[in-house]
Every structure is written in C-alpha cells, then in structure tokens.
C-alpha cells in the first residue's frame with residue numbers, strides 16, 4: 639500500500655549547544671505506518687524524537703506534519719496538531735488517579751468520532767480499569783507504562799511517538815505492550831517507535847531507519863532488515 643506521508647523530515651540538524659548530534663536526517667512516516675528508529679546508544683534516536691515533538695529546536699532543516707511546518711513550533715502547538723509522545727521514563731503524575739490521567743488530557747484532535755473513550759482505553763488495558771482509583775505513585779512500572787500509552791491515546795493522536803516504551807519492564811509486561819502496539823497498528827494508528835528489541839520491531843514495524851552517529855545509515859522494510867543480519871551486528875550490536 640502506498641502511504642501519503644503524514645510526517646516529513648528534510649535535512650534535519652539538531653544538537654545541544656555547540657555539540658551537533660543530528661547531521662541532516664531525511665525521512666517520512668506515512669499515515670497508518672509503523673516506523674522504527676533504531677541504532678546503538680547515543681546515536682541520536684532520542685534527540686530526533688525531542689526535535690520532532692518540539693522539545694529541542696532544529697538547527698537546520700524542515701519538519702512538516704500533515705502539511706504544516708512544525709520545525710520551530712512549540713511543543714504544545716505540535717501536541718495540539720496531533721503528535722503524542724510516550725516519553726522515556728513514563729512521567730505519570732504521582733497524585734493523579736489512573737482515571738484522572740485518562741480524562742484530564744482527553745481530546746478529539748484528529749476529528750475521529752470512533753476515537754478513544756475511557757471504556758475503549760480500559761478494554762485495551764484491563765489492568766488500568768482494575769487500578770482506576772489508584773494514583774500514579776501506587777502503580778507498578780508496567781502499569782505506569784500502560785498509563786503513559788493510554789494517556790497519549792486519550793488525545794486521539796494522529797502520530798503516536800514511543801521512546802523506549804518497554805525499557806526496564808518484566809518480559810511478560812513487555813509482551814503486553816508489544817501486543818497492544820500490534821492492536822493499535824491493526825487499528826491504523828500511525829506510530830514512530832524507538833526500542834532496542836529489534837526482533838519485536840521486525841514483527842511490528844513496516845519500515846526501519848537505522849541511525850549511526852546522527853545520520854541515517856540504512857532504511858528499509860522489515861523483510862529487508864530481517865534478511866540482513868549483517869546490519870544487526872554492524873549497526874545494532876545484536
């Protein structure tokens with residue numbers, strides 16, 4: 639299927655002060671696609687995501703989302719356009735209940751009438767329904783991660799961005815998260831995902847971008863990545 643790009647990134651350069659981290663990234667994410675951003679530690683994955691969501695200003699280059707230029711836009715404006723991030727480290731509010739997290743940010747920004755209601759979020763994450771009255775600081779790491787994903791979905795994002803969403807979780811919880819991401823994909827959710835579990839990403843994602851020192855060293859489909867284990871050892875250390 640040919641996807642219209644929802645997100646386009648051209649010549650993107652970014653960094654911290656004098657230290658440049660991204661050196662001219664070109665990539666697209668099509669509507670309905672799941673794209674994985676891969677690479678060893680420190681290659682610029684989180685920096686790419688921070689720049690996309692407005693947490694870090696691009697030094698050069700252009701980012702368009704749904705045709706709107708967002709390089710230079712503020713994080714809240716980018717969120718309102720329909721980009722939701724599940725950040726590294728979950729960042730739940732310790733004193734808000736699960737239910738409060740899910741209603742406080744709810745939005746219908748993509749205009750879909752079949753969007754994420756509280757009931758649909760609870761159906762996707764039954765554990766959150768069981769914990770509806772618990773506060774953020776009473777949740778396990780896995781529950782906090784599910785809540786972070788559910789909270790992002792409650793805004794009905796056009797693009798869901800996940801940064802290391804399975805980091806530090808028990809294997810059984812990780813599998814629940816992968817299962818949930820597969821369901822979201824089947825539902826047509828456009829997703830950009832950073833994670834280190836390449837085996838899982840090959841099953842989930844449509845396409846992959848491999849970052850090497852702030853440049854895209856390789857891009858291709860899951861079939862291509864699965865077939866070329868040389869890439870795995872050269873760029874991913876697996």
Ligand SMILES: Nc1ncnc2c1ncn2[C@@H]1O[C@H](COP(=O)(O)OP(=O)(O)OP(=O)(O)O)[C@@H](O)[C@H]1O
Pocket residue numbers: 654657659677678679680681682683684685686
């Ligand atoms: N806030 C910061 N200030 C200065 N340098 C930073 C900052 N955050 C990251 N860096 C540097 O930018 C480079 C890219 O880091 P980035 O976090 O984007 O990598 P990554 O591919 O996401 O790796 P990881 O999996 O370790 O998070 C690294 O050299 C890192 O040390």
